[in-house]
Amino acid sequence: MTESAVVMKSVNKWYGQFHVLRDINLDVKKGERIVICGPSGSGKSTMIRCINRLEEHQQGDIIVDGIPLTTNVKNIDDVRREVGMVFQHFNLFPHLTVLENCTLAPMWVRKEPKAQAEETAMKFLKRVKIPEQALKYPGQLSGGQQQRVAIARALCMNPKIMLFDEPTSALDPEMIKEVLDVMVDLAQGGMTMLCVTHEMAFARQVANRVIFMDQGQIVEQNEPNEFFLNPQSPRTKLFLEQILH
Amino acid sequence: MSLSYVRTIDAPKLPAPTTTAGTWAKLRERFAPTPLSGLGTLVIAVFLAWAIWSIFQWAIIDAVWTAPDREPCNAPGAGACWPFVQAKALQWVYGFYPIELRWRPNIVFLLGGLSLAGLLIPKIPFKGWNALFFFLAFPIIAYVLLTGGRFGLEEVGTEQWGGLLVTLIVAITGIVASLPLGILLALGRRSKMPVVRTLCTGFIEIVRGVPLITVLFMASVMFPLFMPPGINPDKLLKALVGVGLFSAAYMAEVVRGGLQAIPKGQYEASMAVGLSYWRMMLLVVMPQALKVVIPGIVNSFISLFKDTSLVSIIGIFDLFNIVQSGFNDAKWASAQTGNTGYFALALIYWVFCFSMSRYSQFIERRLNTSYTR
Numbered sequence: 001m002t003e004s005a006v007v008m009k010s011v012n013k014w015y016g017q018f019h020v021l022r023d024i025n026l027d028v029k030k031g032e033r034i035v036i037c038g039p040s041g042s043g044k045s046t047m048i049r050c051i052n053r054l055e056e057h058q059q060g061d062i063i064v065d066g067i068p069l070t071t072n073v074k075n076i077d078d079v080r081r082e083v084g085m086v087f088q089h090f091n092l093f094p095h096l097t098v099l100e101n102c103t104l105a106p107m108w109v110r111k112e113p114k115a116q117a118e119e120t121a122m123k124f125l126k127r128v129k130i131p132e133q134a135l136k137y138p139g140q141l142s143g144g145q146q147q148r149v150a151i152a153r154a155l156c157m158n159p160k161i162m163l164f165d166e167p168t169s170a171l172d173p174e175m176i177k178e179v180l181d182v183m184v185d186l187a188q189g190g191m192t193m194l195c196v197t198h199e200m201a202f203a204r205q206v207a208n209r210v211i212f213m214d215q216g217q218i219v220e221q222n223e224p225n226e227f228f229l230n231p232q233s234p235r236t237k238l239f240l241e242q243i244l245h
Numbered sequence: 246m247s248l249s250y251v252r253t254i255d256a257p258k259l260p261a262p263t264t265t266a267g268t269w270a271k272l273r274e275r276f277a278p279t280p281l282s283g284l285g286t287l288v289i290a291v292f293l294a295w296a297i298w299s300i301f302q303w304a305i306i307d308a309v310w311t312a313p314d315r316e317p318c319n320a321p322g323a324g325a326c327w328p329f330v331q332a333k334a335l336q337w338v339y340g341f342y343p344i345e346l347r348w349r350p351n352i353v354f355l356l357g358g359l360s361l362a363g364l365l366i367p368k369i370p371f372k373g374w375n376a377l378f379f380f381l382a383f384p385i386i387a388y389v390l391l392t393g394g395r396f397g398l399e400e401v402g403t404e405q406w407g408g409l410l411v412t413l414i415v416a417i418t419g420i421v422a423s424l425p426l427g428i429l430l431a432l433g434r435r436s437k438m439p440v441v442r443t444l445c446t447g448f449i450e451i452v453r454g455v456p457l458i459t460v461l462f463m464a465s466v467m468f469p470l471f472m473p474p475g476i477n478p479d480k481l482l483k484a485l486v487g488v489g490l491f492s493a494a495y496m497a498e499v500v501r502g503g504l505q506a507i508p509k510g511q512y513e514a515s516m517a518v519g520l521s522y523w524r525m526m527l528l529v530v531m532p533q534a535l536k537v538v539i540p541g542i543v544n545s546f547i548s549l550f551k552d553t554s555l556v557s558i559i560g561i562f563d564l565f566n567i568v569q570s571g572f573n574d575a576k577w578a579s580a581q582t583g584n585t586g587y588f589a590l591a592l593i594y595w596v597f598c599f600s601m602s603r604y605s606q607f608i609e610r611r612l613n614t615s616y617t618r
Contacts, residue, residue: 054513080519091514095532104528105518157518 002029004063005161005192006051011060013046020046021057022216030160033193035203035224038213039239044196047213048163051194052083065160081109084154088166090146092138098125098149099134102156110157117156124152128182144175148182155186162186164195198243204228212236304588309581318579326581330589333571340407340562346399349390350410356383357417365604367611380421387414403481407562409593411481415488415553415563416597420546422489427496432526434501445497452494457555460487465559484556492549499541503534536612543605547598554594565590 006028013021021043028034036044049055050062053069053076062069064079093101102121106112112120125131128148130141138146147167154162164183168176180202187193187206197203203210203224210227212220212235220227220236228244231237277283307324309317318326339347360379363369391410394400406414433445452460464487469477507530515525535542557566568590572583 052517054516077519077521080517083517085514085517087510087514087517089510091508091510093511093514093529093533095536105520108524108528109519153518 002031004028005030005032005065006194007061007063008047008050009061009063011047011050011057011062013050013055013057013059020216021050024060024218026211026218028161028192028194030192031190032208033187033191033206034195034209034211035207036194036196036211036213037198037200037203037239037243038219042213043216044213045165048165048194048196051161051163052080052085054085081157082159083161083163084157084159085163086147086150086154086165086167088169090138090143090150090170092146092150092153094138097135097137098130098141101138101149102153105153106156121152121156124155125149127155127185128152129178142175143171144178147171147175147179151179151182151186161192161194164193164197166196166198168197168199200228200244212239214239303584315577315579315582318577318581318585323579323581325588326577326579326585329571329577329579329582329585332577333568333574336408336571337564337567338409340410340567341405342401342407342410343399343405346393346401349393349398349401353387353390353410356386357413403479406481408567409564411556411561412553412564414481415485415556416550418485419488419492419549419553423492423496423545423549424542426489426493427500428531430493430497431500431504434497435504449494449497452491453498457488457491457552458558460491461555461559463487480559481561484559484561488549488553488556492545492552495545495548496542499538499545500534502541503536503538504530506537507534539605539609539612543601547601550598550601551594564593 004027006026008024008026011021011024012019024047026047036048038044046055050057050069051064057069065082067075067078067082069075069079092098093104096104099118099121102124103112103114103117106117106120107114122131122134125134128151130145130148130152133141133145133149138149141149151167167183168179171179176199180199183193183195183202184206193206195202195207207224209221210224211218212227212231212233214235220231220233222232227236228240231240276286303324305324307322309320309323309326309328312318312326312328315326315329317323318329335347339350342350357379360375360383363375364372364379369375389395390398391406392401392403430445430449433441434449436442436445461484464483465480468483511529511533512525515529520528553563554565556563557569562570568586572578572586
């Protein structure tokens, strides 16, 4: 049996009185690519944001790469070094150049010397196909370019797990493909990935498993072909009808 | 009619139309687009001409330029009494600092001016060393040189300091202390820890709710009552602490405004790449937040600079106090002495404040390049 990258056991979370995550159980193996979909407000983002502790869960256990997520600050730091994240709105640092965005964490968190950090950064900027933009500021780039920089920034920390929180939702239609191409490339390189996305073609192409969430629960999960061709739950069927037109 | 259409020839790219042509039309557009606004322009122009002419007449045409004492300034119709300013200029700069020891403040002015220029002018290299000198070495050198009593330097008590020297000491100390203190207070006020938050909020709200004069009075009169007998810190030191803490409270609110302008995503991205709280603040949040509030920060600096004149109320002879005290000099007291003194005083304050304002605009423009496409 392959090792687990992320384990969530009976995870519950509330926002005030609102039960946002209900009894989440999930075991992600190393190298697995998981796509999470579901209607808005279903807790998809909250769930993956619990994995790097941007959100705190209140009950249950989350173990990332063998490290249990508790209030222990050191554990949280350790987990964040192993987990990269890409956001819907890119969240690049606008006062720093593309290159500086990529070298900031390696230099200050991993204490890499500047030259080495820049070399790594350029390697990943080449991988996302924008090395020529290294000295520009994020504000000078298009949305698709910014999101590719955000992916490179996350990769520079050499994460074992990558989280994608609706990475293409804020993009103009003609820029979605360039970002998805980078994600496919990453998946083919064997990265463990959890993607919240509604790009169903992407899900079919790279996912090992598709998870459908609704009202804070995991309603259905399956390998992609079965999931799309033969959904079991009525809620999944309804959702798929709505998004696949 | 067919709906089908295919463009075969590109529409030509034309220069933008000039809405109104000619100098005359442009002038009219600017100063009198309607008859009523034209009348407004005229009224304002007449008022400005009158005001500027009056000041010009008083300060230049009718002014007394050379005089051994107050006599010519007392003549009917005399304008500004510039010889008074000339006679008192050095006192305005040094206060009652012993004349034969003025080389000591001179060295302080020179070192401070040079290293400050080195810090403020972007092209000058060695910013790190310069900052180290200005913020660490220079205050010690200035303290030793100005107070004396060491290395064979004659001791000069702070009660002998005065004029621009004291104004600059209070203003620069206040500015240098209030920014870092204000940043810490602002962070504290937004902290998740209840004790830290309550302490910072309490400090800010109490200090902001009290006039600076009260703070200065309390520092100089009430503070010694709570101290054991025999311990009475220097008057100028107490004023410095009072001014510093007072402006820190204002600065904290300015900085907090900047912090609120930073989107949540910036914090999340910093945490996601593993930055600790202090690194996130230092490397990601503060550089952006402070940039947003440069106008507010400089606004605080400018009002702090002018508020230094309030230390005169506890008997410190800063620039304002020393200029005013010169009016009573029997040799110079005349009808125009006060007017001239206040006019010159206003001009000096204005030069410093306007420089700060211009410099901040320069820095804003310089930093602004990164955001625009």
